[in-house]
Amino acid sequence: MKQSLIEQFSVLLGKQYVLIADEDKAPYLTDWRKRFTGKALAVLLPKTTEEVSAIVKLCGSSHIAIIPQGGNTGLCGGATPDNSGNQVILNLKRMNQIREIDAVNQTITLEAGCILQTIQENAAAKSYLFPLSLGAEGSCMIGGNLATNAGGTNVLRYGNTRDLCLGLEVVTAQGDIWNGLKGLRKDNTGYDLRDLFIGSEGTLGIITAAVMKLYPLPISQWTTLVATDSIVSAISLLNLFQKRAASLLTGFEMMTQESLALNEKHFPQMANPLKGNPPFTILIELSDHESEEHVRQLLEIILEEAFTANMISDAVIASNLSQANSFWHMREHITLAQAEEGANLKHDITIPLSSLDRFIKETDALMRQKYPGVRMINFGHLGDGNLHYNIAPPLGSDPKVFNQTHEKAIYELVFAQVEVCQGSISAEHGVGQLKVGDLRAHKGVIAHELMKTLKRALDPQNILNPNKVVSI
Ligand code: FAD
Numbered sequence: 001m002k003q004s005l006i007e008q009f010s011v012l013l014g015k016q017y018v019l020i021a022d023e024d025k026a027p028y029l030t031d032w033r034k035r036f037t038g039k040a041l042a043v044l045l046p047k048t049t050e051e052v053s054a055i056v057k058l059c060g061s062s063h064i065a066i067i068p069q070g071g072n073t074g075l076c077g078g079a080t081p082d083n084s085g086n087q088v089i090l091n092l093k094r095m096n097q098i099r100e101i102d103a104v105n106q107t108i109t110l111e112a113g114c115i116l117q118t119i120q121e122n123a124a125a126k127s128y129l130f131p132l133s134l135g136a137e138g139s140c141m142i143g144g145n146l147a148t149n150a151g152g153t154n155v156l157r158y159g160n161t162r163d164l165c166l167g168l169e170v171v172t173a174q175g176d177i178w179n180g181l182k183g184l185r186k187d188n189t190g191y192d193l194r195d196l197f198i199g200s201e202g203t204l205g206i207i208t209a210a211v212m213k214l215y216p217l218p219i220s221q222w223t224t225l226v227a228t229d230s231i232v233s234a235i236s237l238l239n240l241f242q243k244r245a246a247s248l249l250t251g252f253e254m255m256t257q258e259s260l261a262l263n264e265k266h267f268p269q270m271a272n273p274l275k276g277n278p279p280f281t282i283l284i285e286l287s288d289h290e291s292e293e294h295v296r297q298l299l300e301i302i303l304e305e306a307f308t309a310n311m312i313s314d315a316v317i318a319s320n321l322s323q324a325n326s327f328w329h330m331r332e333h334i335t336l337a338q339a340e341e342g343a344n345l346k347h348d349i350t351i352p353l354s355s356l357d358r359f360i361k362e363t364d365a366l367m368r369q370k371y372p373g374v375r376m377i378n379f380g381h382l383g384d385g386n387l388h389y390n391i392a393p394p395l396g397s398d399p400k401v402f403n404q405t406h407e408k409a410i411y412e413l414v415f416a417q418v419e420v421c422q423g424s425i426s427a428e429h430g431v432g433q434l435k436v437g438d439l440r441a442h443k444g445v446i447a448h449e450l451m452k453t454l455k456r457a458l459d460p461q462n463i464l465n466p467n468k469v470v471s472i
């Protein structure tokens with residue numbers, strides 16, 4: 001039966017787009033963090049929405065589950081198959097056409113396999129900004145961004161991927177093609193199907209195309225790194241910038257001393273330009289549509305006010321684009337430094353800003369008391385209250401053994417604290433296979449049951465990314 005299915009895929013897509021040899025499948029079977037590895041009957045590389053639809057119908061009639069995959073940069077194992085060898089990976093990288101840029105409507109219609117950076121570059125070439133931006137932008141794809149409702153570094157001003165999307169084309173679990181590719185900013189016609197598929201991590205439908213918003217390209221951007229000695233000061237600084245710069249504030253990222261020390265250990269060229277690597281380094285970006293001088297002056301006035309109020313102790317303003325880029329590279333390299341350092345426990349939580357200081361102080365204290373020597377590699381999108389609260393094993397311990405022994409208890413400790421502070425256990429990375437049990441434990445019974453009801457209704461055969469997000 002499996003052989004005949006592979007033959008049918010080959011007839012449909014062409015033999016070269018049905019990968020069955022182990023060495024061909026291998027790059028698709030392990031997640032970016034190398035935390036999950038699975039097996040697959042085949043990796044399928046369709047070129048059109050009609051091909052995706054036909055694949056789903058074939059899989060449906062053979063009870064073969066489908067794992068949608070984009071750039072495979074997800075951090076929760078959502079795009080990795082299980083170990084049965086009975087699932088197929090449907091990778092959308094060949095569906096990479098920009099279908100239309102509508103200058104009047106300020107929208108771009110594109111296929112799911114378009115790489116995020118390519119979208120940004122195409123938009124910029126026409127003097128538009130496509131504001132979604134994240135460290136994996138050179139390889140993640142818009143279908144994956146939509147499926148995970150990715151956040152990144154511009155959320156403060158432009159919102160999550162969900163906020164940037166106006167319409168979707170989706171292949172349902174039955175293989176039907178839903179064409180919701182309208183570029184409308186208002187549409188109150190019943191339940192919002194678009195928002196249902198966004199963030200569903202491939203469990204409710206396969207996103208094949210989308211209409212996304214474009215914005216005018218800012219004419220100037222100023223980037224600065226500042227030093228603060230506490231989270232309280234960092235949040236006061238954020239509030240000051242929000243008040244004085246309002247919508248010109250496009251980035252507000254936090255990096256701790258420990259996270260930048262780890263960066264420097266693995267990437268010496270990424271050393272913090274602020275003297276003495278202070279307790280907290282904040283990366284701030286202002287963008288303007290008026291003039292370079294206007295935003296530069298505003299930045300200087302706000303920084304002066306912050307110095308006077310003792311919120312900050314040092315600041316470096318990037319003098320040119322290349323220095324600004326180097327500040328951002330330093331921020332984005334922390335994830336890579338963590339990967340170099342070896343196995344670690346990553347968290348991606350949101351806490352109301354008013355409770356963030358309490359969360360960090362109490363959780364750090366509990367963590368140090370229970371696991372002496374652990375290192376907190378914390379950084380994140382402070383402007384969104386989104387903290388990457390990461391735990392690295394004590395120096396000298398075997399990271400794999402440490403994680404195997406303590407992972408469950410550490411996750412529980414962090415998530416219990418998140419609950420006390422009324423936060424979320426996943427701000428932007430999603431649930432995937434990593435946090436299925438945690439979602440069950442922390443989402444609330446009613447919300448979790450409603451999610452399962454939706455999954456059963458839309459995918460009664462459970463063939464789309466089964467056992468990711470929710471198990472039914
Ligand atoms: P994949 O990893 O291939 O898939 C992710 C999930 O989406 C899976 O469940 C998969 O089944 C599903 N999926 C993929 N494509 C489709 C589709 N077309 N239809 C339906 N389901 C689909 N994330 C953030 O939010 N913010 C960050 O700042 C950020 N920074 C990162 C930095 C680095 C260095 C790395 C490695 C990752 C980072 N991520 C970040 C995580 C990741 O890049 C995002 O989750 C991204 O949106 C995933 O896109 P992808 O194309 O790689 O999706």
Ligand code: MLT
Nearest residue numbers: 135332335348380381388
């Ligand atoms: C980031 O903010 O850099 C990403 O979410 C990746 C990470 O958490 O490591």
Ligand code: ZN
Nearest residue numbers: 152381388428
């Ligand atoms: Zn992040």
